[in-house]
Amino acid sequence: MSATAEGTWTRVGAPGDVPVLEGRAVTVAGRRIAVFRLDDGGWAAVDAACPHKGGPLQDGIVGDGCVTCPLHQQRFRFTDLVAHEVRVDGDGIFVRLAGAA
């Protein structure tokens, strides 16, 4: 499941690779990104390292607007984290890093 570049968008996997309300990590351009599949069909992509102590946010518990880091139960709104663009097109999840547009 290697990431393939497509302009500034990078394919990171297929929608079925991420269960609903869970996250999985992927490295894009040297940066560890957590990709979350939300309950309403939406997606979110943020820096995977928790801003608190660098915990793996992809392993956190996901709600409608928040993720709770598994290490110290610090809770973050997706909007408060470094967010990247993410879209699903056919059988691909595509991520564009913040500032790369």
Added chain:
Amino acid sequence: MFSTHGILVVGGGIAGQAVCEAVRARDPHVPLTLVCAEDRLPYDRVRLGDLLADEPDLEALTLRPTTWYADHDVTVLLGRRVTALDPDAGLATLDDGTLLHPDRTVLCTGSDALVPPIPGAERALLFRDPADCAAMVRAAGPDVRAAVVGGGLLGLEAAYALARRGCATTIVHLVDRLMERQLDAPAAALLAPAMQELGVAVLLEHATEEVTADGLRFTDGTTLDADLVVLSVGIRPQTQLARETGLEVERGIVVDDTLTTSHPQVLAVGECAQHRGVVHGIVAPIHDQAQVAADTLTGTASRYEGSIPTAKLKVMGVDLVTAGAAEGEREVVVADAATRTYRKLVTDPDGTVLGAVLLGDTRGAELLTDAVRTRKVTDDPLALLAEASAATAAELPDTAQVCNCNGVCKGAIVEAIREGGLGSTQEVVNVTRAGAGCGSCKPVVTELLAIERAGAAEAPAYLCPCAKATREELGTLVREQDITSVSELGAACGAGRECGACKPGLSYLIEERQAARFRQERHAKFINDRVHANIQNDGTFSVIPRMRGGVTTPDELRRIADVADKYEIPMVKVTGGQRIDLLGVRKEHLPAVWEDLGMPSGYAYAKSVRTVKTCVGTQFCRFGLGDSIDLGVDLERTMEGLHTPHKVKAAVTGCPRNCAEAYVKDIGLVAVEGGWEVYVGGAAGASVRKGDLLTTVETPEEAKDVALAFLQFYREHGDHLERTYGFLERVGLEHVQEEVLPADKRAALLERFAIAKAACDPDPWQERYAPAVPNQFSELDTEALDLVSLAEGLR
């Protein structure tokens, strides 16, 4: 290193910790490094006597957990000493050669026990640190005669602890009354018989000349036979580093009213510091000093003008609080020899309150201590004393210090309750730290909370705080609407939707209510329960296979060793629950590790039944009264796989020597002559609590039944993340006995237990062959070993 280390705090005692907390409260960013000579995080030395109790637990004394230091960006160097300090150059050298570059340094080096210069002193033990306590515990015992030299606060606590451990104990004191620095003669005269009632003989006016092989020899030529001698005659400020640095040192390190030493970049706080000629050896001034030192460090002008000495004796059954002077020009006393009660207020001729002594009846201690601290003026000291007996928290002034351990005054508590909208005592303790030390002020905290909440009961513990829904409300909804999953519950009432953090609690609730009809969803589980391993601070996992009763085989041990080699496991560690932990396993390796281990999951990562610890019992032990191994293994097999409100640790021990530590487990079975005792609600973690004796039964089968019935009762009524000890204290032992012991109720509980057991998953590690979700053990760019196809190949 080029950048500076900001503030360096030397010394990991109460003072060092207090300075770190006070600085962080003012400046969240300044680099802060704490160097601790002992190989452990700062602990509460005031409660050192706790380490002489039956189940000593140093962890419980730790002031803050590791996470606090990480959360507050305090760099902690454990087991390190500062060997040289050059404040002009901004350099500090550690014993391992490391160089630090502090802008400012705070010396919190504390004090050492004073060893009197008498022959044989080296034969005696001291009472100053955990190692001393361990030595005392080793030496103490029912046939041991103990002598404690020194009748001050610490000496009394040491003597009391030794007497409790069965020693025939004598306190030897130089002068004519105990605690002469805090007590007047009449109070001391009441204290001595109170100590004697607790089994401590008191020998006054005896000057020890030598510690001999047989005990003590006094200057008057008489002797006292003792197998164990403890010296507790005082403390000596630790000033070596200060002297070597060239700071002004008299008895202690000389500081001014800003806590600054003779060098402007160096401060000193605590027992090592000498302020206006006084070296304080008690805890309360440390907090006052730490606040002023933090002001100085962060550029706020503030002055320390001394502290009122206060003391509280921590001896069971002897209530004693003193503040300020014990004697003065004008004294009013209320005393009752029959109840050994003595209450005294000392004022000057004009009625300025200078001191208080409260023995036997310490009501109003906070009010009177505050009167001493604020030099309150009264024209009727007797009325003030009487008023204090009836005082409630409402009458306390805002400046009154409620928590002496952590230096928290009433005003700060009330403000925290108002501003934070705090609703429960525990919340207030967590936020303000009042009550987080010895805990003796918790009732006052509860009272203050009740006043602020205008008599309303403490806030309910919401299972879902976002939806303000309690466990009871959600449980009713689950039953009435026949809800079988977290998603359904969220759709029905919104619980677990917004932040999601409560989903594991909701998941447990539905699982407990619906048993086999529960539909589990991985998104509602903590990562540990998604991958069946315990996440570590670096994102790797720990793997603990099932090892029932702590009994293993050479074959299992070989496989564990092979796995550790094959997967280059960085650490293999024996756990407190008598199993083996493989630490540092990568998520993608989990299925393969489980496959190679060929052992079932130990459920060590879940809120579930963990282990049943055992001793060897009658199978090998000369003293065993019951077969603890067979019963323990059987009990673990029966309970394993069940989720519970919080983790449940159990033990079965073959006699009251308690080698398996059953007295401090959530469920503990102890073999006694003619039967088994069942203890519940024990703990030996952050809280230490001996379990309550639920009942005594005749057969191992019945002991097991009672244990299982209790477990089911806790499963049904415990709050999420409430351990059995909190549960027992909340609902009461009698209630548990009424609900668990009668034959009909027990049978009903066991029936529901059996239903739950039938529905649980005894080995989630089988998911290596059938993952519950895609990429259960991998990321988008990693791959787990494909055991699914392996399993298909086997079919």
